[in-house]
Amino acid sequence: MATLLAIGTAKGLFLATSRDGRRGWQVSGPHFPMTGVYAVAIDTRRAIPRLLAALSSSHFGPSVATSDDLGASWHEPGQAPVAFPADTGVALGRVWQLTPAGPGQPDVVWAGTEPSALFRSDDGGVTYHLVRPLWDHPHRERWGAGFGGQAVHTVLPHPADADRITVAMSTGGVYRSTDGGASWSPGNTGIQAYFLPDEWPEFGQCVHKVARDAGDPERLYAQNHHGVYRSDDDGRTWSSIAGGLPSDFGFPIVTLPRRPGSVFTFPLTADSQRFPVGHRCRVWRSVDAGGSWQPLSAGLPEGPFYPAVLRDAMCADDAEPGGVYVGTRSGEVYASRDEGDSWSCVAAHLPDVLCLRAAGV
């Protein structure tokens, strides 16, 4: 089996393929040159894996394309795949997240968008419709926009219960549905919003990314705009796990699909100092669900290092042992085939890396 690493950048999609156990990589691209690729997905639920790419052209607008031949050819429907209904008076900014649903819903794909909304596809990610109850949520008018825009950037379907879906947005925070998206409740208890007069609001937090634990589907991890948290009740309440990290600021947070308790972050110094801590390229790993943390650096660049890692520019694959991947705003991609113990460079001198996804294909 080969491993495919999809690399979404500010100027196109690159595809890295390894056929030797993730030692060497062949990189093709750019697909969709001069188009921002803000989200990618590799849907391995299908007999033939489907690639999905969220495209954002500064001139010609957003779209979603799919490929059923691992990127050799791409398809876009004539009608806009993701579009707001006319009565909303809103136009899609871009798609920030594409997430295949659980195995029990093989044709369902979720899309998180800017402005903050959730869309659902029932045809494998080709076309989507707005999930109205979240759009009509009375909190929506008070959801804010971070510097990157106001967007639903995280969608986490529950692996065993199709009715349970968790989303996260900046700003707004975590929202949960337990009825398939028919109703939504905020799930931010315990997450601080230091930038608001009320630092512990019901909603309004700037959650940067949320990931689900491999072993316990009730366990989630969140990288916040300052703050790293864990929930053990499927996102209802949260507790800090930032102790042991050199900083609680950052964007991505990633779990290994086959290793319960394993979680990875890329800490930046602070909101006001968005550089890697100490100007060193370090991934931090916990193998005990955030109880303790270790810096990982073997094979990562030595010496001063200034690029950040964006919220979706870190991912894990589904192999054993697990692979972890990190992409930087300076266009480098590093891979570990041993769960973070050692790293090697997959590609360099690419445009800014916006997102990564990897899977066996």
Add this chain to the structure above:
Amino acid sequence: MVTLLLPGPLRGEAGGASRLSVDAGGTLRAVLDELAGSWPLLARRIRDERGELRRYVNVYVDGEDCRHLGGLDAPVGDAAEVQVLPSVAGG
């Protein structure tokens, strides 16, 4: 018949054509509505789902920027030439 001139990046959405004949007129909106029926992917590169021109797409009617002619209400004669050009945006 209105002639629609396309820039290189959009010709793939029009089967490779650099120009299309559109059997509509009166206003730019009518021309683009007709285009959406025949070439929907091309049409949504030019306008969003509200029907508004994308910010960094410029459309010229007989050489004049449509934004100076009333935007989508710009008059378009039966033999007009409508040119689509990407603006100087991007990094």
